[in-house]
Amino acid sequence: MSPRRVVVLGYGMAGSRLADEIRRRDPAGERVALTVLGAESHPAYNRVLLSAVVAGTMRAETVRLHDEDWAERHHVDLRTSITATRIDRGLRRVELSDGSTVDYDALVIATGASPWLPPVEGLEQGDDVVAFRSLDDCARILEAAKLGAPVAVLGGGLLGLEAARGLAGRGNLVTVVHPASHVMERQLDAGAAGVLVKSLTKLGVTFRLGVGAARYLPGDGLKLDDGSHIPADLVVVCTGVRAETALAEEAGLSVDRGILVDDALRTSDGRIHALGDCVRHPGTISGLVQPAWEQAAVLADLLTGTDSAARYRGTAPVTRLKARDIDLAAIGDHEADGEVLSFADPERGRYAKLVVRDDRVAGAILLGLPDSAAMITQLHDRGIPVPEDRLSVLFGRALPAGAAPASSPADLPASALICRCNSVTKGRLVEAWRAGATDVPALAEATRATTGCGSCRDTVCAVADWLVAQ
Known part of the structure:
Protein backbone atom coordinates (compact mmCIF):
# COMPACT_ATOMS: atom_id res chain seq x y z
CA MET A 1 0.00 0.00 0.00
CA ALA A 113 -0.43 35.27 10.19
CA SER A 114 0.82 38.51 8.66
CA PRO A 115 1.66 41.72 10.54
CA TRP A 116 -0.92 44.46 10.48
CA LEU A 117 0.14 48.05 9.83
CA PRO A 118 -2.19 50.67 11.30
CA PRO A 119 -3.58 53.25 8.85
CA VAL A 120 -1.09 55.99 9.70
CA GLU A 121 -0.23 58.57 7.08
CA GLY A 122 3.27 58.00 5.71
CA LEU A 123 3.69 54.64 7.45
CA GLU A 124 4.82 52.16 4.81
CA GLN A 125 7.23 49.27 5.12
CA GLY A 126 10.74 50.27 4.09
CA ASP A 127 14.24 50.66 5.44
CA ASP A 128 13.01 52.86 8.29
CA VAL A 129 9.64 51.15 8.96
CA VAL A 130 9.72 47.47 9.88
CA ALA A 131 6.75 45.30 10.85
CA PHE A 132 8.49 42.91 13.25
CA ARG A 133 7.58 39.33 12.41
CA SER A 134 10.39 37.39 10.69
CA LEU A 135 14.10 36.63 10.83
CA ASP A 136 14.64 38.96 7.88
CA ASP A 137 12.87 41.69 9.86
CA CYS A 138 15.47 41.23 12.63
CA ALA A 139 18.26 41.87 10.15
CA ARG A 140 16.50 44.99 8.84
CA ILE A 141 15.95 46.33 12.36
CA LEU A 142 19.56 45.78 13.37
CA GLU A 143 20.78 47.42 10.18
CA ALA A 144 18.63 50.50 10.76
CA ALA A 145 19.00 50.82 14.54
CA LYS A 146 22.35 52.58 14.74
CA LEU A 147 23.83 53.06 18.20
CA GLY A 148 22.03 55.87 19.99
CA ALA A 149 19.45 56.37 17.24
CA PRO A 150 15.89 57.18 18.37
CA VAL A 151 13.44 54.34 17.72
CA ALA A 152 9.66 54.35 18.02
CA VAL A 153 7.92 51.04 18.75
CA LEU A 154 4.25 51.03 17.83
CA GLY A 155 2.43 48.62 20.11
CA GLY A 156 2.75 47.88 23.81
CA GLY A 157 1.85 44.22 23.58
CA LEU A 158 4.14 41.28 24.22
CA LEU A 159 6.22 41.58 21.06
CA GLY A 160 6.44 45.35 21.20
CA LEU A 161 7.80 45.35 24.75
CA GLU A 162 10.30 42.60 23.94
CA ALA A 163 11.54 44.56 20.93
CA ALA A 164 11.71 47.79 22.95
CA ARG A 165 13.74 46.18 25.74
CA GLY A 166 16.13 44.60 23.26
CA LEU A 167 16.75 47.85 21.39
CA ALA A 168 17.15 49.85 24.61
CA GLY A 169 19.73 47.30 25.73
CA ARG A 170 21.64 47.98 22.50
CA GLY A 171 21.82 51.69 23.31
CA ASN A 172 18.90 53.03 21.31
CA LEU A 173 16.56 55.73 22.58
CA VAL A 174 13.29 53.82 22.53
CA THR A 175 9.76 55.18 22.87
CA VAL A 176 6.78 52.81 22.99
CA VAL A 177 3.55 54.29 21.62
CA HIS A 178 0.43 52.41 22.71
CA PRO A 179 -3.17 53.61 22.30
CA ALA A 180 -4.54 51.75 25.33
CA SER A 181 -4.30 53.11 28.86
CA HIS A 182 -1.86 50.37 29.91
CA VAL A 183 0.47 47.93 28.22
CA MET A 184 -0.34 44.25 27.56
CA GLU A 185 -3.98 44.92 28.32
CA ARG A 186 -4.96 41.44 27.09
CA GLN A 187 -2.77 39.73 29.70
CA LEU A 188 -2.29 42.20 32.57
CA ASP A 189 -4.38 44.31 34.87
CA ALA A 190 -3.58 47.98 35.33
CA GLY A 191 -1.57 47.37 38.51
CA ALA A 192 0.77 44.83 36.95
CA ALA A 193 1.14 46.95 33.82
CA GLY A 194 2.12 49.96 35.91
CA VAL A 195 4.86 48.02 37.69
CA LEU A 196 6.10 46.63 34.38
CA VAL A 197 6.27 50.09 32.81
CA LYS A 198 8.18 51.40 35.82
CA SER A 199 10.70 48.55 35.50
CA LEU A 200 11.15 49.05 31.76
CA THR A 201 11.51 52.80 32.23
CA LYS A 202 14.45 52.16 34.55
CA LEU A 203 15.96 50.07 31.73
CA GLY A 204 15.78 52.96 29.26
CA VAL A 205 12.37 52.61 27.61
CA THR A 206 10.07 55.65 27.40
CA PHE A 207 6.29 55.24 27.12
CA ARG A 208 3.49 57.26 25.53
CA LEU A 209 0.25 55.57 26.58
CA GLY A 210 -3.29 56.41 25.60
CA VAL A 211 -2.19 58.01 22.33
CA GLY A 212 -1.76 56.75 18.79
CA ALA A 213 0.40 57.61 15.81
CA ALA A 214 -1.18 60.11 13.41
CA ARG A 215 1.56 60.68 10.82
CA TYR A 216 5.05 59.47 10.06
CA LEU A 217 7.56 61.91 8.63
CA PRO A 218 10.66 60.05 7.35
CA GLY A 219 13.80 61.57 8.74
CA ASP A 220 11.86 63.44 11.39
CA GLY A 221 9.67 61.13 13.42
CA LEU A 222 6.12 60.44 14.50
CA LYS A 223 3.36 62.94 15.05
CA LEU A 224 0.92 61.59 17.62
CA ASP A 225 -2.83 62.11 17.66
CA ASP A 226 -2.61 64.43 20.66
CA GLY A 227 -0.49 66.83 18.58
CA SER A 228 2.84 65.91 20.17
CA HIS A 229 5.89 64.63 18.32
CA ILE A 230 8.57 62.04 19.03
CA PRO A 231 11.85 61.66 17.10
CA ALA A 232 12.37 58.37 15.29
CA ASP A 233 14.98 57.25 12.78
CA LEU A 234 13.30 53.83 12.81
CA VAL A 235 9.72 52.71 13.48
CA VAL A 236 9.22 49.12 14.61
CA VAL A 237 5.59 48.09 14.15
CA CYS A 238 4.16 45.52 16.60
CA THR A 239 0.47 46.29 16.34
CA GLY A 240 -0.87 42.79 15.88
CA VAL A 241 -1.33 40.26 13.13
CA GLY A 305 -3.26 6.72 12.04
CA THR A 306 -1.51 6.52 15.42
CA ASP A 307 -4.64 7.60 17.30
CA SER A 308 -7.81 8.12 15.29
CA ALA A 309 -9.58 9.42 18.41
CA ALA A 310 -7.10 12.26 19.06
CA ARG A 311 -8.77 15.65 19.44
CA TYR A 312 -7.66 19.19 20.24
CA ARG A 313 -9.75 20.63 23.06
CA GLY A 314 -8.04 23.99 23.47
CA THR A 315 -5.10 25.38 25.40
CA ALA A 316 -5.02 27.06 28.79
CA PRO A 317 -2.98 30.23 28.21
CA VAL A 318 0.34 30.94 29.89
CA THR A 319 2.10 34.03 28.54
CA ARG A 320 5.71 34.90 29.33
CA LEU A 321 7.51 38.11 28.49
CA LYS A 322 10.94 37.27 27.10
CA ALA A 323 12.91 40.40 27.95
CA ARG A 324 16.26 40.61 29.71
CA ASP A 325 15.98 41.53 33.43
CA ILE A 326 12.19 41.09 33.38
CA ASP A 327 10.47 37.93 34.65
CA LEU A 328 6.75 38.01 33.86
CA ALA A 329 4.18 35.22 33.62
CA ALA A 330 0.45 35.67 32.99
CA ILE A 331 -1.51 32.47 33.63
CA GLY A 332 -5.12 31.63 32.86
CA ASP A 333 -7.79 34.29 33.45
CA HIS A 334 -6.75 36.89 35.99
CA GLU A 335 -10.23 38.45 35.80
CA ALA A 336 -12.01 35.21 36.78
CA ASP A 337 -14.36 35.13 39.76
CA GLY A 338 -12.95 33.67 42.96
CA GLU A 339 -10.61 34.43 45.84
CA VAL A 340 -8.17 37.16 44.87
CA LEU A 341 -4.81 37.81 46.51
CA SER A 342 -2.52 40.56 45.28
CA PHE A 343 0.76 42.22 46.15
CA ALA A 344 2.61 45.15 44.60
CA ASP A 345 6.18 46.37 45.13
CA PRO A 346 6.75 48.83 42.25
CA GLU A 347 10.15 50.05 43.44
CA ARG A 348 11.56 46.54 43.20
CA GLY A 349 9.63 45.57 40.09
CA ARG A 350 7.44 42.98 41.82
CA TYR A 351 3.76 42.30 41.44
CA ALA A 352 1.62 39.25 42.13
CA LYS A 353 -2.03 38.46 41.66
CA LEU A 354 -3.57 35.05 42.26
CA VAL A 355 -7.17 34.08 41.57
CA VAL A 356 -8.35 30.82 43.15
CA ARG A 357 -11.65 29.20 42.26
CA ASP A 358 -12.80 25.85 43.66
CA ASP A 359 -9.34 25.48 45.25
CA ARG A 360 -7.65 25.60 41.82
CA VAL A 361 -5.64 28.34 40.12
CA ALA A 362 -8.01 30.19 37.79
CA GLY A 363 -5.55 32.93 36.89
CA ALA A 364 -2.40 34.68 38.01
CA ILE A 365 0.03 37.46 37.15
CA LEU A 366 3.58 37.11 38.49
CA LEU A 367 6.17 39.83 37.84
CA GLY A 368 9.64 39.70 39.36
CA LEU A 369 8.75 36.56 41.35
CA PRO A 370 10.23 33.58 39.45
CA ASP A 371 9.72 31.01 42.25
CA SER A 372 6.07 32.02 42.55
CA ALA A 373 5.68 31.79 38.77
CA ALA A 374 7.22 28.31 38.67
CA MET A 375 5.04 27.01 41.50
CA ILE A 376 1.75 28.55 40.38
CA THR A 377 2.29 27.47 36.78
CA GLN A 378 2.66 23.87 37.98
CA LEU A 379 -0.43 24.14 40.15
CA HIS A 380 -2.36 25.50 37.18
CA ASP A 381 -1.05 23.02 34.60
CA ARG A 382 -1.59 19.93 36.73
CA GLY A 383 -4.83 20.99 38.39
CA ILE A 384 -3.28 20.57 41.85
CA PRO A 385 -5.37 22.00 44.73
CA VAL A 386 -3.96 25.27 46.01
CA PRO A 387 -2.65 24.90 49.60
CA GLU A 388 -4.65 26.59 52.33
CA ASP A 389 -1.80 29.01 53.05
CA ARG A 390 -2.54 31.13 49.97
CA LEU A 391 -0.02 33.79 50.96
CA SER A 392 2.83 31.27 50.91
CA VAL A 393 1.73 30.20 47.44
CA LEU A 394 1.67 33.80 46.26
CA PHE A 395 5.29 34.23 47.35
CA GLY A 396 6.48 30.83 46.14
CA ARG A 397 7.12 29.45 49.61
CA ALA A 398 4.59 26.63 49.80
CA LEU A 399 5.78 23.21 48.70
CA PRO A 400 2.83 21.03 47.76
CA ALA A 401 3.71 17.69 46.19
CA GLY A 402 4.79 18.17 42.61
CA ALA A 403 4.99 21.94 42.83
CA ALA A 404 8.40 22.76 44.22
CA PRO A 405 10.20 25.79 42.83
CA ALA A 406 12.04 25.12 39.59
CA SER A 407 15.16 26.56 41.22
CA SER A 408 15.51 23.33 43.28
CA PRO A 409 15.74 20.46 40.75
CA ALA A 410 16.60 17.86 43.41
CA ASP A 411 13.27 18.55 45.14
CA LEU A 412 11.17 18.23 41.99
CA PRO A 413 9.29 14.96 41.44
CA ALA A 414 9.81 13.15 38.13
CA SER A 415 6.34 14.27 37.04
CA ALA A 416 7.13 18.00 37.45
CA LEU A 417 6.61 19.86 34.18
CA ILE A 418 9.80 21.69 33.17
CA CYS A 419 9.06 22.76 29.60
CA ARG A 420 5.41 23.65 29.27
CA CYS A 421 5.54 24.28 25.53
CA ASN A 422 6.68 20.72 24.85
CA SER A 423 5.24 18.89 27.88
CA VAL A 424 8.71 17.80 29.03
CA THR A 425 8.89 16.59 32.63
CA LYS A 426 11.93 16.31 34.86
CA GLY A 427 11.65 12.54 34.47
CA ARG A 428 11.87 12.82 30.69
CA LEU A 429 15.03 14.94 31.01
CA VAL A 430 16.57 12.36 33.35
CA GLU A 431 15.71 9.55 30.90
CA ALA A 432 17.27 11.45 28.01
CA TRP A 433 20.38 12.16 30.08
CA ARG A 434 20.82 8.51 30.95
CA ALA A 435 20.39 7.67 27.26
CA GLY A 436 23.36 9.85 26.35
CA ALA A 437 22.04 13.42 26.07
CA THR A 438 24.52 14.78 28.60
CA ASP A 439 24.42 18.52 27.95
CA VAL A 440 21.72 21.13 27.36
CA PRO A 441 21.90 21.13 23.52
CA ALA A 442 21.63 17.33 23.52
CA LEU A 443 18.70 17.45 25.95
CA ALA A 444 17.00 19.98 23.68
CA GLU A 445 17.55 17.73 20.67
CA ALA A 446 16.22 14.66 22.48
CA THR A 447 13.22 16.20 24.27
CA ARG A 448 12.61 19.60 22.57
CA ALA A 449 12.86 21.32 25.97
CA THR A 450 13.90 25.00 25.50
CA THR A 451 12.77 25.02 21.84
CA GLY A 452 9.38 26.62 22.51
CA CYS A 453 9.18 30.01 24.21
CA GLY A 454 12.64 29.52 25.74
CA SER A 455 11.59 30.49 29.26
CA CYS A 456 12.52 27.08 30.68
CA ARG A 457 16.17 27.27 29.62
CA ASP A 458 17.46 28.25 33.08
CA THR A 459 15.53 25.38 34.69
CA VAL A 460 16.79 22.87 32.12
CA CYS A 461 20.34 24.11 32.78
CA ALA A 462 19.77 23.67 36.52
CA VAL A 463 18.53 20.11 35.99
CA ALA A 464 21.56 19.38 33.80
CA ASP A 465 23.92 20.78 36.47
CA TRP A 466 22.18 18.67 39.09
CA LEU A 467 22.57 15.56 36.92
CA VAL A 468 26.28 16.25 36.42
CA ALA A 469 26.70 16.41 40.20
CA GLN A 470 25.00 13.05 40.79
Missing part, protein backbone atom coordinates in the same frame (compact mmCIF):
# COMPACT_ATOMS: atom_id res chain seq x y z
CA SER A 2 1.39 3.41 -0.99
CA PRO A 3 1.98 5.93 1.80
CA ARG A 4 -0.57 8.67 2.25
CA ARG A 5 0.43 11.92 0.49
CA VAL A 6 0.35 14.74 3.05
CA VAL A 7 1.19 18.26 1.90
CA VAL A 8 1.84 21.02 4.47
CA LEU A 9 1.49 24.61 3.27
CA GLY A 10 3.79 26.53 5.59
CA TYR A 11 7.20 25.90 7.12
CA GLY A 12 6.90 28.17 10.12
CA MET A 13 6.63 27.06 13.73
CA ALA A 14 3.35 25.18 13.25
CA GLY A 15 4.20 23.53 9.94
CA SER A 16 7.70 22.48 10.96
CA ARG A 17 6.44 21.14 14.28
CA LEU A 18 3.78 19.09 12.50
CA ALA A 19 6.45 17.63 10.23
CA ASP A 20 8.53 16.70 13.30
CA GLU A 21 5.55 15.09 14.99
CA ILE A 22 4.64 13.10 11.89
CA ARG A 23 8.19 11.78 11.56
CA ARG A 24 8.31 10.90 15.26
CA ARG A 25 5.40 8.56 14.59
CA ASP A 26 6.50 7.48 11.11
CA PRO A 27 10.32 7.83 10.94
CA ALA A 28 10.87 6.08 7.60
CA GLY A 29 7.90 7.57 5.78
CA GLU A 30 6.15 4.22 5.40
CA ARG A 31 2.71 5.62 6.24
CA VAL A 32 3.06 9.26 5.17
CA ALA A 33 4.85 10.73 2.14
CA LEU A 34 5.44 14.25 3.45
CA THR A 35 5.84 17.45 1.41
CA VAL A 36 6.40 20.78 3.17
CA LEU A 37 6.30 24.14 1.38
CA GLY A 38 7.91 27.25 2.91
CA ALA A 39 7.76 30.83 1.66
CA GLU A 40 11.01 31.86 3.37
CA SER A 41 14.47 30.75 2.29
CA HIS A 42 15.58 29.91 5.85
CA PRO A 43 15.26 26.60 7.64
CA ALA A 44 12.43 26.75 10.18
CA TYR A 45 13.18 28.98 13.16
CA ASN A 46 11.65 29.85 16.50
CA ARG A 47 9.73 33.07 15.97
CA VAL A 48 9.20 33.42 19.73
CA LEU A 49 12.93 34.04 20.22
CA LEU A 50 13.33 36.76 17.57
CA SER A 51 13.33 39.48 20.23
CA ALA A 52 16.46 37.84 21.66
CA VAL A 53 18.10 38.18 18.23
CA VAL A 54 17.22 41.89 18.21
CA ALA A 55 18.56 42.20 21.75
CA GLY A 56 21.84 40.55 20.72
CA THR A 57 21.56 37.76 23.31
CA MET A 58 21.05 35.11 20.60
CA ARG A 59 22.39 34.76 17.06
CA ALA A 60 20.12 34.10 14.10
CA GLU A 61 21.49 30.59 13.61
CA THR A 62 20.79 29.63 17.24
CA VAL A 63 17.03 30.12 16.90
CA ARG A 64 16.73 27.60 14.07
CA LEU A 65 14.47 24.62 14.67
CA HIS A 66 16.02 22.54 11.88
CA ASP A 67 19.47 22.30 10.36
CA GLU A 68 20.24 22.33 6.65
CA ASP A 69 20.02 18.58 6.13
CA TRP A 70 16.99 17.94 8.33
CA ALA A 71 14.68 17.21 5.39
CA GLU A 72 17.00 14.67 3.81
CA ARG A 73 17.55 12.84 7.09
CA HIS A 74 13.83 12.65 7.80
CA HIS A 75 12.54 11.76 4.34
CA VAL A 76 10.73 15.07 3.81
CA ASP A 77 10.24 16.74 0.43
CA LEU A 78 11.00 20.27 1.65
CA ARG A 79 10.63 23.14 -0.80
CA THR A 80 11.63 26.60 0.42
CA SER A 81 11.20 30.03 -1.22
CA ILE A 82 7.94 28.81 -2.71
CA THR A 83 4.26 29.42 -1.97
CA ALA A 84 0.93 27.89 -2.89
CA THR A 85 -1.12 30.02 -5.26
CA ARG A 86 -4.27 27.91 -5.59
CA ILE A 87 -5.92 24.84 -4.08
CA ASP A 88 -7.88 22.69 -6.52
CA ARG A 89 -10.12 20.73 -4.16
CA GLY A 90 -11.67 18.67 -6.95
CA LEU A 91 -8.35 17.33 -8.23
CA ARG A 92 -6.78 17.44 -4.75
CA ARG A 93 -3.92 19.44 -6.18
CA VAL A 94 -2.01 22.55 -5.11
CA GLU A 95 -0.63 24.99 -7.66
CA LEU A 96 2.68 26.58 -6.70
CA SER A 97 4.38 29.90 -7.35
CA ASP A 98 7.06 28.31 -9.54
CA GLY A 99 4.44 26.93 -11.92
CA SER A 100 4.57 23.35 -10.62
CA THR A 101 1.84 21.41 -8.83
CA VAL A 102 1.72 18.87 -6.02
CA ASP A 103 -1.08 16.36 -5.40
CA TYR A 104 -2.35 15.43 -1.96
CA ASP A 105 -4.46 12.91 -0.13
CA ALA A 106 -4.54 15.19 2.91
CA LEU A 107 -3.67 18.88 2.89
CA VAL A 108 -2.64 20.95 5.91
CA ILE A 109 -2.76 24.75 5.84
CA ALA A 110 -0.20 26.28 8.20
CA THR A 111 0.16 29.72 6.62
CA GLY A 112 0.31 31.57 9.93
CA ARG A 242 -4.07 39.01 10.84
CA ALA A 243 -4.59 35.32 10.08
CA GLU A 244 -3.38 34.44 6.58
CA THR A 245 -6.59 33.06 5.09
CA ALA A 246 -6.64 34.25 1.46
CA LEU A 247 -5.73 30.84 0.03
CA ALA A 248 -8.42 29.12 2.09
CA GLU A 249 -11.05 31.70 1.15
CA GLU A 250 -10.27 31.36 -2.55
CA ALA A 251 -10.66 27.58 -2.18
CA GLY A 252 -14.13 28.06 -0.70
CA LEU A 253 -13.29 26.98 2.85
CA SER A 254 -15.18 28.46 5.79
CA VAL A 255 -13.33 31.47 7.19
CA ASP A 256 -14.21 33.95 9.95
CA ARG A 257 -11.16 35.88 11.20
CA GLY A 258 -9.31 32.60 10.73
CA ILE A 259 -9.83 29.26 9.03
CA LEU A 260 -12.61 27.54 10.96
CA VAL A 261 -11.61 24.11 12.28
CA ASP A 262 -13.17 21.47 14.51
CA ASP A 263 -11.51 19.46 17.29
CA ALA A 264 -9.86 17.23 14.66
CA LEU A 265 -8.39 20.40 13.07
CA ARG A 266 -10.54 19.75 10.00
CA THR A 267 -11.76 22.60 7.85
CA SER A 268 -15.10 22.59 6.03
CA ASP A 269 -13.42 20.21 3.58
CA GLY A 270 -12.70 16.93 5.39
CA ARG A 271 -9.49 16.34 3.41
CA ILE A 272 -8.05 19.70 4.41
CA HIS A 273 -6.79 20.50 7.91
CA ALA A 274 -5.30 23.68 9.37
CA LEU A 275 -3.33 24.63 12.47
CA GLY A 276 -1.42 27.48 14.06
CA ASP A 277 -2.05 31.20 13.80
CA CYS A 278 -4.15 30.91 10.63
CA VAL A 279 -6.95 28.97 12.36
CA ARG A 280 -9.90 29.86 14.50
CA HIS A 281 -10.81 27.28 17.11
CA PRO A 282 -12.88 28.01 20.24
CA GLY A 283 -10.01 26.98 22.53
CA THR A 284 -7.20 28.77 20.71
CA ILE A 285 -5.49 32.02 21.63
CA SER A 286 -3.57 33.39 18.66
CA GLY A 287 0.06 34.41 18.89
CA LEU A 288 1.14 31.77 21.43
CA VAL A 289 3.31 28.79 20.60
CA GLN A 290 1.75 26.15 22.82
CA PRO A 291 -1.58 25.86 20.98
CA ALA A 292 0.29 25.15 17.74
CA TRP A 293 2.43 22.53 19.49
CA GLU A 294 -0.62 20.77 20.91
CA GLN A 295 -2.48 20.99 17.60
CA ALA A 296 0.52 19.48 15.79
CA ALA A 297 0.57 16.48 18.12
CA VAL A 298 -3.14 15.83 17.61
CA LEU A 299 -2.94 16.23 13.84
CA ALA A 300 0.12 13.98 13.58
CA ASP A 301 -1.79 11.26 15.45
CA LEU A 302 -4.66 11.57 13.00
CA LEU A 303 -2.64 11.78 9.79
CA THR A 304 -0.42 8.82 10.65
